[in-house]
Amino acid sequence: MKKYDVVIIGAGPAGIFTALEMLKLGSDKKILVVEKGRAIENRSCPKSKTKKCVSCKPYCHITTGFSGAGAFSDGKLSLSYEVGGDLPTLIGESFAQEMIDYTDSIYLDFGADPHVEGIGNNEEVKEIRKRAIKAGLKLVDCPIRHLGTEKAQEIYYAIEQYLLRGGVEIKFGCECADVIIKDGECKGVILREGGKELECFADHTVIATGRRGADWLEELCAKHSIAHLPGTVDIGVRVEIRNEIMESVNNVLYESKLIGYPQPFKNKVRTFCQNPGGFVSQENYDNDLAVVNGHSYKDLKSPNTNLAILCSHNFAEPFNQPIAYAKKVGELTNMLGDGHIMVQRFGDILDGKRTWEEELSRSNVRPTLPDAVAGDITSAMPYRAMTNIINFIQAVDYVVPGFASTETLLYSPELKFYSNRVKMDSDFNTNISGLHCLGDSSGWTRGLMMASVMGVLMGRKLV
Numbered sequence: 001m002k003k004y005d006v007v008i009i010g011a012g013p014a015g016i017f018t019a020l021e022m023l024k025l026g027s028d029k030k031i032l033v034v035e036k037g038r039a040i041e042n043r044s045c046p047k048s049k050t051k052k053c054v055s056c057k058p059y060c061h062i063t064t065g066f067s068g069a070g071a072f073s074d075g076k077l078s079l080s081y082e083v084g085g086d087l088p089t090l091i092g093e094s095f096a097q098e099m100i101d102y103t104d105s106i107y108l109d110f111g112a113d114p115h116v117e118g119i120g121n122n123e124e125v126k127e128i129r130k131r132a133i134k135a136g137l138k139l140v141d142c143p144i145r146h147l148g149t150e151k152a153q154e155i156y157y158a159i160e161q162y163l164l165r166g167g168v169e170i171k172f173g174c175e176c177a178d179v180i181i182k183d184g185e186c187k188g189v190i191l192r193e194g195g196k197e198l199e200c201f202a203d204h205t206v207i208a209t210g211r212r213g214a215d216w217l218e219e220l221c222a223k224h225s226i227a228h229l230p231g232t233v234d235i236g237v238r239v240e241i242r243n244e245i246m247e248s249v250n251n252v253l254y255e256s257k258l259i260g261y262p263q264p265f266k267n268k269v270r271t272f273c274q275n276p277g278g279f280v281s282q283e284n285y286d287n288d289l290a291v292v293n294g295h296s297y298k299d300l301k302s303p304n305t306n307l308a309i310l311c312s313h314n315f316a317e318p319f320n321q322p323i324a325y326a327k328k329v330g331e332l333t334n335m336l337g338d339g340h341i342m343v344q345r346f347g348d349i350l351d352g353k354r355t356w357e358e359e360l361s362r363s364n365v366r367p368t369l370p371d372a373v374a375g376d377i378t379s380a381m382p383y384r385a386m387t388n389i390i391n392f393i394q395a396v397d398y399v400v401p402g403f404a405s406t407e408t409l410l411y412s413p414e415l416k417f418y419s420n421r422v423k424m425d426s427d428f429n430t431n432i433s434g435l436h437c438l439g440d441s442s443g444w445t446r447g448l449m450m451a452s453v454m455g456v457l458m459g460r461k462l463v
Contacts, residue, residue: 241402329415
């Protein structure tokens with residue numbers, strides 16, 4: 001049995017910044033961070049050498065390890081409270097913006113690029129917004145600090161070493177099996193390491209497992225009656241298009257965040273994670289579920305831009321398994337692609353036919369995910385989601401002429417798992433005393449910056 005002041009489950013941005021802020025404020029509390037993946041310096045995706053996903057065991061190195069999926073993503077920090085989830089509704093918009101500015105300064109201290117994308121160019125932004133309004137879309141012009149996939153790893157390595165020097169204990173290759181709850185109070189956690197289980201007791205337990213741990217936290221909430229509401233899942237595609245088509249937006253905003261509610265279903269559909277000159281990538285989740293994502297490096301560039309188009313699904317009673325639903329969609333797509341990501345040309349979708357490899361080889365848009373399998377993503381995508389995506393792409397074509405071209409590539413499945421929304425007060429207290437939930441795993445945030453902000457606030461409250 002071990003005793004700590006604070007145990008943090010998950011070394012993603014929310015967990016990292018909880019411990020970081022405690023150190024910055026001079027706390028001498030005994031802190032344990034539990035991470036089932038590897039230290040960031042030991043994380044590497046073999047695909048750069050093998051040219052195809054080899055399904056790393058026991059965990060995908062892109063989604064698991066110190067800094068979470070953030071270290072191997074495009075590494076973009078959204079600098080506006082309007083982007084990144086619903087945390088501002090819990091803590092207030094002005095305070096959320098204040099905390100974003102503070103958290104951004106920490107990233108700068110650890111080596112982030114001081115250049116901010118998407119500011120200025122007011123007249124050009126007005127023209128883009130005008131076209132968006134005519135198309136029935138809302139443009140959210142958000143300043144972006146682009147860390148870059150490779151630079152993000154350097155920044156998080158510096159943070160990792162700062163935590164270790166400050167006395168924070170980090171257990172890598174260690175998994176949280178359960179939380180210890182007695183009489184409505186969380187007493188600590190049960191850890192699983194090397195086939196053995198260990199009880200660790202703590203005054204405060206912080207769960208910050210990110211999207212990677214969303215389904216695990218959902219099960220935990222049900223098991224221990226942690227108050228929560230059914231969450232949202234996003235089902236969509238990763239779009240890839242030539243830079244020449246996107247340059248009018250890329251040069252002005254870097255990332256154009258467009259939101260629409262297309263007919264006939266009027267579900268929320270949005271663009272997300274835009275990567276100018278980026279690369280489409282694959283992530284693997286439990287049970288070898290292959291999911292598409294996108295990366296953007298600071299130095300290495302491709303001739304294409306990729307971005308996600310996501311359709312939000314909110315379910316009503318009696319259904320309460322949104323994550324399982326989204327996974328089923330992904331599993332069907334993986335089945336059709338023999339375990340691979342599938343890709344299809346937009347024109348072929350409209351024509352009601354599958355895409356063939358030969359057709360991709362003749363296109364202006366060449367896939368940056370070389371082992372994606374050409375096929376028919378509509379055979380697995382739910383009708384409602386596919387209809388929303390098609391109508392949204394055609395609306396975006398008014399904003400970015402050529403976006404809905406025949407050769408535009410759609411990769412599937414693009415899935416974003418968010419935990420059921422954990423009920424908490426503004427101090428991040430759940431109905432279980434001593435238990436707190438942060439970041440994307442809490443259902444309150446989406447993305448690096450807001451998760452980091454939540455960690456900073458948690459660190460302050462624990463101090």
